[in-house]
Amino acid sequence: MRILVVEDDPILSNGLKVGLGFDGSVVDSVAACADAHVALATARFDAVVLDIMLPDGSGLDVLRDMRDRGDTTPVILLTALDDTPDRVRGLDTGADDYLGKPFDLDELAARLRAVARRNEGRAAPVLRAAGIALDPAGLTVTASGETVSLSRREFAVLSALMERPGVIRSRSDLEDRLYGWQEEIESNAVEVHIHNLRAKLGRTAIETIRGLGYRLRTST
Numbered sequence: 396m397r398i399l400v401v402e403d404d405p406i407l408s409n410g411l412k413v414g415l416g417f418d419g420s421v422v423d424s425v426a427a428c429a430d431a432h433v434a435l436a437t438a439r440f441d442a443v444v445l446d447i448m449l450p451d452g453s454g455l456d457v458l459r460d461m462r463d464r465g466d467t468t469p470v471i472l473l474t475a476l477d478d479t480p481d482r483v484r485g486l487d488t489g490a491d492d493y494l495g496k497p498f499d500l501d502e503l504a505a506r507l508r509a510v511a512r513r514n515e516g517r518a519a520p521v522l523r524a525a526g527i528a529l530d531p532a533g534l535t536v537t538a539s540g541e542t543v544s545l546s547r548r549e550f551a552v553l554s555a556l557m558e559r560p561g562v563i564r565s566r567s568d569l570e571d572r573l574y575g576w577q578e579e580i581e582s583n584a585v586e587v588h589i590h591n592l593r594a595k596l597g598r599t600a601i602e603t604i605r606g607l608g609y610r611l612r613t614s615t
Contacts, residue, residue: 396421396507397420397439398421398440399442400444401424401426401457402426403449405426414500415500415504418504418534419554420504420507423440423576427449428452431454431457435468439468441468442511442514444503444507446473447472447485454474455484455488458472458489459489462488467514469491469507471507472490473494473498474493474496491513492509508520515559520532522558523557524557524560524611525560525612526539527557529550545592549588549591552589553592557611560610563608566609569585589601599612
């Protein structure tokens with residue numbers, strides 16, 4: 396997943412970036428409402444972790460603006476304001492979930508996977524297609540019942556393809572799943588990861604659609 400963290404505490408923000416990165420996600424972070432508006436207007440994210448108390452306003456205003464614009468990106472509110480009326484207000488403003496500080500990183504990661512599943516319209520925690528099973532929680536992949544060892548970025552590319560099997564994913568779309576803002580994008584990174592995935596899953600597992608991108612083959 397590509398996640399936007401909106402949090403003004405630099406220690407917590409960096410901890411989320413590192414911790415969720417170990418969970419297989421790409422994390423971008425901003426520390427203010429104004430920067431969150433810009434980020435959400437210029438990039439696509441799979442989920443947003445949003446603090447309420449920000450230096451230039453309320454995270455609820457960011458959330459309200461998202462929903463008013465028709466942005467359905469899942470949002471988890473992460474805040475010290477954890478009384479029932481605060482939770483109700485956040486959920487009624489359009490949040491998908493709510494987690495009070497302090498929190499457990501593993502729980503946050505699980506909640507992010509859950510809201511992402513709902514947003515994709517699926518209930519099963521494991522992605523299955525074309526004889527491949529991918530477990531986002533365990534970061535494991537099996538093909539025809541055999542365990543397949545993938546690098547973090549190979550796993551990210553395969554996840555993107557399996558979330559919408561048979562649908563073409565552009566190179567830029569896949570790059571968004573591999574790199575955050577501060578990371579330099581290698582010119583042929585997607586092609587290299589696709590090549591490696593074919594070597595491990597079978598050369599016909601992923602189709603190249605010339606000029607458009609790649610898709611997971613769902614039929615022979």
